[in-house]
Amino acid sequence: MNAIYKTEKHRQMEAKLTDIEEKLQNDKTWQQFKNKIQDYSNHDVSAIVENEDYWKIIRSAYVLDDAILNINHGSINTMPWIVNEALTAYSDLCNELPGYWFFEGFNEEKEKLRKRLANLVGMDAEEVSIQRNTSTAMETIIFGLPLNPGDEVILSNQDYPTLVYAWKQREKYEGIKLHWIDIPMPTENPELLINAYTEQVNSKTKVIQLMQMFNWNGQLIPIEKISNELEGSGVEIVVDGAHMPAHLPVNVSADGSHYWGASLHKWLSAPVGTGIMTIRKDLISKVRPMMAAAEPESNDIRKFETFGIYNMPLELATLTALDFLHLIGLERKATRLHFLKNYCLEKLSDIPGVSTHSPMSKEFSGALGLFSVKNLSPQELQETLFKEFNIYTVGFEYAGISGVRISPNIYHSIHEMDYLIESVFKISKRIHTKR
Numbered sequence: 001m002n003a004i005y006k007t008e009k010h011r012q013m014e015a016k017l018t019d020i021e022e023k024l025q026n027d028k029t030w031q032q033f034k035n036k037i038q039d040y041s042n043h044d045v046s047a048i049v050e051n052e053d054y055w056k057i058i059r060s061a062y063v064l065d066d067a068i069l070n071i072n073h074g075s076i077n078t079m080p081w082i083v084n085e086a087l088t089a090y091s092d093l094c095n096e097l098p099g100y101w102f103f104e105g106f107n108e109e110k111e112k113l114r115k116r117l118a119n120l121v122g123m124d125a126e127e128v129s130i131q132r133n134t135s136t137a138m139e140t141i142i143f144g145l146p147l148n149p150g151d152e153v154i155l156s157n158q159d160y161p162t163l164v165y166a167w168k169q170r171e172k173y174e175g176i177k178l179h180w181i182d183i184p185m186p187t188e189n190p191e192l193l194i195n196a197y198t199e200q201v202n203s204k205t206k207v208i209q210l211m212q213m214f215n216w217n218g219q220l221i222p223i224e225k226i227s228n229e230l231e232g233s234g235v236e237i238v239v240d241g242a243h244m245p246a247h248l249p250v251n252v253s254a255d256g257s258h259y260w261g262a263s264l265h266k267w268l269s270a271p272v273g274t275g276i277m278t279i280r281k282d283l284i285s286k287v288r289p290m291m292a293a294a295e296p297e298s299n300d301i302r303k304f305e306t307f308g309i310y311n312m313p314l315e316l317a318t319l320t321a322l323d324f325l326h327l328i329g330l331e332r333k334a335t336r337l338h339f340l341k342n343y344c345l346e347k348l349s350d351i352p353g354v355s356t357h358s359p360m361s362k363e364f365s366g367a368l369g370l371f372s373v374k375n376l377s378p379q380e381l382q383e384t385l386f387k388e389f390n391i392y393t394v395g396f397e398y399a400g401i402s403g404v405r406i407s408p409n410i411y412h413s414i415h416e417m418d419y420l421i422e423s424v425f426k427i428s429k430r431i432h433t434k435r
């Protein structure tokens, strides 16, 4: 193929991508949605947070099953319809000439995504790897860190299971030592949280693993303060930021995290199977890729993306999910999420027989709330809410944590939150009048 023909062909192919972007932008329903949102552009965050008319418009961006009230967005978010539409359009295009699009046609878009994700989390694009979820991101870090037998890692019993399994495998097969702590949560006392980790550091400690936001109850950990305490100690900080992107502002480099991973199918509402990993530039070369790369000691972050063939349209539609986030604005989103979670937990805590187990302040909590009903297991409570009241939540009993988690989304109405509260009231009343 001669060079001129190739260039022309490439331009024709690129035009197909531009065409999809234009079609999405010019979609009538999407335009109308954006215009309606625009009408509220001058509203202050404090005014918008309880403005149900505004959030009703936001709701129209989602296709939902109204027969079920989904209050578990902590596991996976629902994509706005425009993101789903983008996913379908890119998949259709890819299907026309899969090899071309996979090996070359989508490459520039991937680099565009890398830059935009870097902006979202406060890192340089050359420090950002596009992954499939938090588990692959974090396990790439955990298995890739050079550690010797006897080196110690501090982590908590409450850390997320897939990460715990990874560390336990390194302990079993490579003889590193795991140093377990218990997190005193819920708490709004930073000293308690900082000391829980830093008091355990000794001369053999090489790594501390931190959950930026615990999935069980939304507890936030003061990463920056812990990293300041550890400055100069040589201990490296590995952070699970699964719930952070598009939920709360993140600045990985200012926080002092050396290694960081998160999911994009959670609060960014990107397609299922999207995630991000960041590694500080000067540390990339020493981390061994979990999936083998041609140059494993390279300092190019792309060495962590040798997955073989995978579903690339997911990454293109992630660009649309970023557009959606920026249309609403992270500050509005974070404020609404926090408001809905606190609204529920405050009212739930007034119900006889109900206890709540999450921090409430913005400094210490994300929009994941944990509660329990006395004499009812989390499993029973979750099942009753689903079967009898059509409310979908998730129940946990793990490492001393017990309860049902609620994680509302921005499109939920106060009316729906009241329905949850009334349902829990009925369940608790029934249990406690029987006894």
Ligand SMILES: Cc1ncc(COP(=O)(O)O)c(C=O)c1O
Pocket: 074, 075, 133, 134, 135, 136, 160, 162, 211, 213, 214, 215, 240, 242, 243, 263
């Ligand atoms: C704190 C935390 N870490 C890691 C994960 C794993 O995320 P994924 O299933 O997207 O890999 C989750 C999932 O809920 C989580 O909440």
